[in-house]
Amino acid sequence: MATTPRAHDDLEAILSQVAVDDGAATHTIASDFDATFTWNYAKGERPALDKLYEKAKTSQWNGATDLDWSTEVDPERTAVELSRNDRRMQYVRSLVDEPGSPVRSWGEREITRYAMENTAHRVSQFLHGEQGALICTARIVETVPWIDAKYYASTQVLDEARHVEVFGRYLDEKLETRYPMNAHLGALIDDVLSDSRWDITYLGMQILIEGLALAAFGTIYRTSSEPLLRQLIRYVMSDEARHVAFGVLSLQEAYAELSGPELRERQEFVYEGSLRMRDRFLHQEVWERLGVSARAIVPYFIRQNRDEEILFQRMLFAKIVPNCKKLGLLDPRTPWLRERFTEMGVLEYEDFVDTSVEYTELNAIEQERSTTEAAVGQ
Numbered sequence: 001m002a003t004t005p006r007a008h009d010d011l012e013a014i015l016s017q018v019a020v021d022d023g024a025a026t027h028t029i030a031s032d033f034d035a036t037f038t039w040n041y042a043k044g045e046r047p048a049l050d051k052l053y054e055k056a057k058t059s060q061w062n063g064a065t066d067l068d069w070s071t072e073v074d075p076e077r078t079a080v081e082l083s084r085n086d087r088r089m090q091y092v093r094s095l096v097d098e099p100g101s102p103v104r105s106w107g108e109r110e111i112t113r114y115a116m117e118n119t120a121h122r123v124s125q126f127l128h129g130e131q132g133a134l135i136c137t138a139r140i141v142e143t144v145p146w147i148d149a150k151y152y153a154s155t156q157v158l159d160e161a162r163h164v165e166v167f168g169r170y171l172d173e174k175l176e177t178r179y180p181m182n183a184h185l186g187a188l189i190d191d192v193l194s195d196s197r198w199d200i201t202y203l204g205m206q207i208l209i210e211g212l213a214l215a216a217f218g219t220i221y222r223t224s225s226e227p228l229l230r231q232l233i234r235y236v237m238s239d240e241a242r243h244v245a246f247g248v249l250s251l252q253e254a255y256a257e258l259s260g261p262e263l264r265e266r267q268e269f270v271y272e273g274s275l276r277m278r279d280r281f282l283h284q285e286v287w288e289r290l291g292v293s294a295r296a297i298v299p300y301f302i303r304q305n306r307d308e309e310i311l312f313q314r315m316l317f318a319k320i321v322p323n324c325k326k327l328g329l330l331d332p333r334t335p336w337l338r339e340r341f342t343e344m345g346v347l348e349y350e351d352f353v354d355t356s357v358e359y360t361e362l363n364a365i366e367q368e369r370s371t372t373e374a375a376v377g378q
């Protein structure tokens with residue numbers, strides 16, 4: 001674990017992480033962790049986790065039959081619509097007018113292509129992130145010492161399999177292209193999986209990656225009118241809200257016991273992970289595919305981060321920051337992470353609603369069931 005944090009706008013550190021598609025069919029992460037049995041089978045000793053488990057069992061959906069895969073999707077229309085209110089897209093347009101910028105020669109055709117590649121990149125990262133979640137949660141089943149958490153994690157494993165299935169199918173059948181895993185996201189998942197401490201799996205996946213995904217899904221749901229994508233995202237989001245709640249509820253108990261130095265290690269992990277999550281939005285792979293050098297364009301986006309405080313990217317921390325606060329990681333006695341989040345411009349979210357309560361509002365299956373019941377009752 002780094003003792004001196006890297007500066008959040010260190011260009012070389014950002015560019016040194018590059019996604020390489022070397023044609024390998026698999027990626028292996030070596031790890032050394034304890035698989036733990038518990039002999040305490042008393043269900044419900046942790047009532048909040050037990051409630052989550054009961055909720056998960058009645059909130060299942062089937063990606064093969066509950067989504068209308070016959071929906072015709074126009075990838076260009078879908079991408080243009082998704083980019084309409086995107087500050088990044090507005091910024092790219094402004095760079096077209098800026099002398100010396102790497103996209104100075106771009107016209108409408110290139111901008112549309114950029115929107116399409118951007119969309120494919122976003123959905124591809126969801127796909128790979130979902131597989132990361134599948135693997136991490138299977139790990140939690142083995143490592144967490146509480147029966148209520150093992151029960152709940154087992155339901156999340158099935159949720160994640162379904163998420164991988166539906167994002168993979170959407171990419172293959174509707175967008176017909178796919179990107180490899182972004183290097184920043186991949187490095188974070190590698191860090192999470194190579195760590196032997198069970199709480200770090202939760203902290204990296206349930207709090208950071210899923211917290212950010214929940215915010216990103218919300219943006220897509222609000223922006224897109226493509227019916228298949230909207231329904232898919234709605235179902236996935238209602239699962240993800242439970243997953244983030246699972247992380248908050250489990251770590252809250254575990255972190256109440258930690259010493260100052262142990263908490264500091266977790267704070268540093270959150271900071272490094274947050275930078276990696278943010279840097280993946282620089283979309284290095286997209287620029288390379290469009291023939292624009294990442295080294296030439298990335299400094300413009302770092303400048304934009306600094307000057308404009310991009311709402312979209314900051315909003316992605318709307319779940320992570322309040323959840324970290326709930327875990328005691330923004331504790332005023334150990335202000336280290338509070339200072340880092342201040343530098344990143346995301347501390348304003350500390351009092352947003354945390355996800356340990358929000359999942360009940362996002363339950364798509366429950367909402368559909370009550371609508372159907374109301375219709376039958378009329």
Ligand SMILES: [Fe+2]
Pocket residue numbers: 130133159160163240
């Ligand atoms: Fe997921």
Ligand SMILES: [Fe+2]
Pocket residue numbers: 133160210239240243
């Ligand atoms: Fe998840």
